[in-house]
Amino acid sequence: MTMSLLRAENLTKTYRVGDIDVPAIKGVDFAIEPASFVAFVGPSGSGKSTLLNMIGCLDHPTSGTLRVLDVDIATLDRRAAARFRGEHIGFVFQDFNLIPVLTVFENIEYPLRMVQKWPTEKRRAQVLRLLDAVGMADQANKRPDQISGGQKQRVAVARALVSQPKLVLADEPTANLDHDTAYRILELMKKMRDDFETTFVFSTHDPKIMGAAEVTFTLEDGRLQDGGHHV
Numbered sequence: 001m002t003m004s005l006l007r008a009e010n011l012t013k014t015y016r017v018g019d020i021d022v023p024a025i026k027g028v029d030f031a032i033e034p035a036s037f038v039a040f041v042g043p044s045g046s047g048k049s050t051l052l053n054m055i056g057c058l059d060h061p062t063s064g065t066l067r068v069l070d071v072d073i074a075t076l077d078r079r080a081a082a083r084f085r086g087e088h089i090g091f092v093f094q095d096f097n098l099i100p101v102l103t104v105f106e107n108i109e110y111p112l113r114m115v116q117k118w119p120t121e122k123r124r125a126q127v128l129r130l131l132d133a134v135g136m137a138d139q140a141n142k143r144p145d146q147i148s149g150g151q152k153q154r155v156a157v158a159r160a161l162v163s164q165p166k167l168v169l170a171d172e173p174t175a176n177l178d179h180d181t182a183y184r185i186l187e188l189m190k191k192m193r194d195d196f197e198t199t200f201v202f203s204t205h206d207p208k209i210m211g212a213a214e215v216t217f218t219l220e221d222g223r224l225q226d227g228g229h230h231v
């Protein structure tokens with residue numbers, strides 16, 4: 001049997017709010033293969049963020065299993081989850097989340113300094129490679145407030161990929177971008193998938209992402225519609 005990058009079996013998540021149980025994910029099954037370009041879509045409150053948080057090892061399932069790179073994430077304590085994230089998962093957010101006091105170069109380098117502890121020269125070469133890949137080599141010394149929204153998201157994509165993760169999670173990555181910029185960022189991410197064989201998993205309302213995704217999973221009230229729709 002080949003290993004899936006992600007595999008969920010009867011996965012549930014119920015939040016406890018006071019005395020009340022709030023079921024957010026109500027038993028979902030899916031498998032996602034390496035080098036996929038996948039979107040989870042669905043109305044507000046359908047469970048997209050809840051699911052992405054579990055895939056990102058930020059939260060544990062209530063029941064069922066979720067395997068990420070063949071690791072049952074329920075077995076990871078907080079510290080092990082942080083290490084696992086640092087080694088295997090990159091994140092892209094709708095509001096970019098760049099560090100304002102660091103340059104473009106330093107923002108991309110950050111995961112390598114903080115988590116990976118690569119030696120200086122290897123780090124520098126890798127950052128330059130990513131700067132080049134996202135077309136930001138000539139902006140390396142600027143700070144985030146000196147570049148556009150689309151450029152910020154390019155930097156965020158480079159940062160997510162710099163440690164060569166197998167998986168990038170992107171929560172509404174195009175929400176704050178204009179139409180053309182959003183398409184260019186999507187093209188960039190697909191190229192990164194092609195070049196690095198990274199799997200991209202999106203959570204989104206954006207029809208542009210739904211169109212670009214190769215596999216779409218539709219969530220409705222905590223359940224997957226027709227078990228994943230291949231386009």
Ligand SMILES: Nc1ncnc2c1ncn2[C@@H]1O[C@H](COP(=O)(O)OP(=O)(O)OP(=O)(O)O)[C@@H](O)[C@H]1O
Nearest residue numbers: 015017022023024043044045046047048049050051
């Ligand atoms: N920390 C929490 N505590 C309690 N309930 C929560 C929590 N987070 C989410 N929920 C509930 O779980 C359900 C799913 O929420 P979730 O945020 O996963 O949906 P979503 O599809 O990401 O929505 P949106 O598109 O608006 O971000 C909702 O009923 C929500 O109110």
